[in-house]
Amino acid sequence: MPGVTPAFTTIRLDIADQIATITLDRPDKLNAFNAAMLADLIAAFDATDADDGVRAVIVTGAGRGFCAGADLSGGAATFDYDASGGWNGAESPVRADGSVDYAHPAVRDGGGLLSLRIFASKKPVIGAINGAAVGVGATMTLPMDFRLASDAARFGFVFARRGIVPEACSSWFLPRLVGIGQALEYCYSGAVFDAAEALRGGLVRSVHAPDDLLPAARALALRLTAEGAPVSIALMRKMLYAGLGAPHPMDAHKIESRAIWARGASADAKEGVTAFLEKRAAVFPDSVADAWDTFAPWFDKPEYR
The missing domain is CATH 1.10.12 (Lyase 2-enoyl-coa Hydratase; Chain  A, domain 2)
Known part of the structure; x- marks a missing residue:
């Protein structure tokens, strides 16, 4: 029986021909990632897992971006999770003596929570990367089974340039996808690179004209799932x-x-x-x-x- 589709504020979930398409839907912000999008995406994957009418999932972005990374509107304290309450607004993990309880839920990285949920999907997942995929916008695609890119897409593992480190379980996924040398080059430099470079590095499966991207992703999803149990x-x-x-x-x-x-x-x-x-x-x-x-x-x- 089809599952119940939740209400979302930052994404859209559409199902047709047994393929679910999740569209990141903050186009005015280049689909920047925030706590609401984290909750919406986890709920969307819960819904697609529960729906036997869904055979595969495609993730793409609205407008000209896929996901420009974390929403930086909070300014310099964006990544100070103790100051911001983290992704779930939990109480502070800092103990009275000033030490940090690193096992506390408030310490957990929001991108990692999403990557673990995508990794746990019971359905194949295809990224249709239509534009900028930077920071968590790049790392959230790594637990997807396949990444197809528009020739307008740009990628960047920019963490060193923001004074932080890779997240979203990318230190596990990225070297397995592209090899340790390429992973280190992406992360050390923090450079933003185009879809052709992503293809050469093994990060994406194929590159397509913008209008051909979603049809190619749908064709792949149907080919992979049409005849298998x-x-x-x-x-x-x-x-x-x-x-x-x-x-x-x-x-x-x-x-x-x-x-x-x-x-x-x-x-x-x-x-x-x-x-x-x-x-x-x-x-x-x-x-x-x-x-x-x-x-x-x-x-x-x-x-x-």
């Missing part, structure tokens, strides 16, 4: 990412064995084999939302949320 695709996404950090192939063997055992007896597996033998398109009956509780304990750890 949604539960299988959700599991594959988890399995392959988990494998990136596994110390030994035995870890993969354990997960794969469990998944083959569980899915081999499923209605999806019976339908997939029957459809192949009957030379027809498969109609997979299993629900990601209903099935996921079986598999979540294999991947989800409370300390990773």
